[in-house]
Amino acid sequence: GMKPIGFVGLGNMGLPMATNLFNGFKDKADFIIYDINQTTTSNFLKDHNTDPNNRDKVKVAKSPLEVAQEATVIVTMLPASQHVEGVYFGKDGLFGALGEKHLVVDASTIDQSMATRVAKALQEKGAKAIDAPVSGGTGGAQAGTLTFMVGSNSNADFELAKPYLEKMGKNIVYCGTNGNGQVAKICNNMLLGISMIATSETMNLGVRMGMDPKLLAGILNTSSGRCWSSEVYNPCPGVQENSAATRGYTGGFGMPLMAKDLRLAVNAAVDTKTTVMLGAMAQQLYNQMAANKDYENLDFSAAYKWLSENSK
Ligand code: NAD
Numbered sequence: 001g002m003k004p005i006g007f008v009g010l011g012n013m014g015l016p017m018a019t020n021l022f023n024g025f026k027d028k029a030d031f032i033i034y035d036i037n038q039t040t041t042s043n044f045l046k047d048h049n050t051d052p053n054n055r056d057k058v059k060v061a062k063s064p065l066e067v068a069q070e071a072t073v074i075v076t077m078l079p080a081s082q083h084v085e086g087v088y089f090g091k092d093g094l095f096g097a098l099g100e101k102h103l104v105v106d107a108s109t110i111d112q113s114m115a116t117r118v119a120k121a122l123q124e125k126g127a128k129a130i131d132a133p134v135s136g137g138t139g140g141a142q143a144g145t146l147t148f149m150v151g152s153n154s155n156a157d158f159e160l161a162k163p164y165l166e167k168m169g170k171n172i173v174y175c176g177t178n179g180n181g182q183v184a185k186i187c188n189n190m191l192l193g194i195s196m197i198a199t200s201e202t203m204n205l206g207v208r209m210g211m212d213p214k215l216l217a218g219i220l221n222t223s224s225g226r227c228w229s230s231e232v233y234n235p236c237p238g239v240q241e242n243s244a245a246t247r248g249y250t251g252g253f254g255m256p257l258m259a260k261d262l263r264l265a266v267n268a269a270v271d272t273k274t275t276v277m278l279g280a281m282a283q284q285l286y287n288q289m290a291a292n293k294d295y296e297n298l299d300f301s302a303a304y305k306w307l308s309e310n311s312k
Contacts, residue, residue, distance in 0.1 A: 005030070013138060028053070033067075132181055133182055151175050203236040
């Protein structure tokens with residue numbers, strides 16, 4: 001039978017990922033979930049235990065410790081390093097019950113050193129631990145088409161994790177030792193953060209010059225300015241039907257999370273004496289938006305809104 005699966009952190013990404021992981025196996029695994037926000041876990045429970053075939057398959061744990069006591073395969077999807085530290089090493093944390101039978105996947109975007117620390121501590125207890133941050137946004141999480149960037153000291157552990165990751169993603173990429181998944185992710189998101197601001201500036205300029213935004217976006221997307229931010233996640237409201245911009249910048253990838261990722265990139269640049277001029281500028285802008293109460297709860301593509309409101 002299936003090994004019991006644990007999932008900690010059922011937010012914008014975790015909820016659809018957990019849903020795909022649960023639904024992905026024909027033989028349903030016992031599923032033990034935990035989130036400090038009980039609305040997320042009771043929503044998952046409601047969705048799944050209403051199906052008579054799945055009744056009693058899903059259980060909400062009282063703590064991460066309980067997840068580790070009951071599940072042997074565990075995925076965590078948390079906002080930032082401090083939450084990962086708390087869930088793994090805090091009071092009633094996962095760490096207390098982890099051992100040789102466990103395979104643990106942290107899919108959160110955190111700094112390389114925390115990812116390495118988590119992996120080392122778990123491996124010392126005999127558990128298998130990999131970092132597997134993702135790209136593809138909430139749309140990719142729902143569609144099960146995420147890219148996983150996997151850091152693992154052991155290729156065998158990577159292979160063990162793969163069948164689970166394949167239920168949530170399409171591209172499962174081995175990036176080298178523990179922590180290297182985060183290296184790939186942090187670099188990707190520095191580029192994304194910059195390109196979202198660049199796309200926002202471009203769209204805002206075009207609109208203010210009198211051009212129809214849909215027409216402009218269509219031209220960009222068949223021209224050399226095309227990028228993910230212009231084509232898949234256009235920051236100008238109304239350009240795309242299902243974008244965060246069109247639904248008032250709700251859901252999606254929160255401003256504080258993008259500010260965090262740019263901070264990870266800039267910190268890494270300082271540590272490695274690397275020049276990142278646009279990355280540093282982007283970090284400052286996301287910091288300002290994340291610190292503004294009208295923006296802190298919006299999707300990061302609200303950079304467009306910020307620029308248009310500051311262009312008078
Ligand atoms: P989110 O804030 O929507 O979800 C995080 C969840 O973790 C929330 O439900 C929260 O209640 C829970 N949580 C926080 N602290 C906890 C704790 N101590 N114990 C248990 N649960 C706790 O964030 P998200 O958008 O789902 O992002 C999760 C991670 O994925 C972040 O590291 C983010 O950078 C990364 N990421 C996000 C996106 C995106 O588009 N949203 C894309 C790729 C990667």
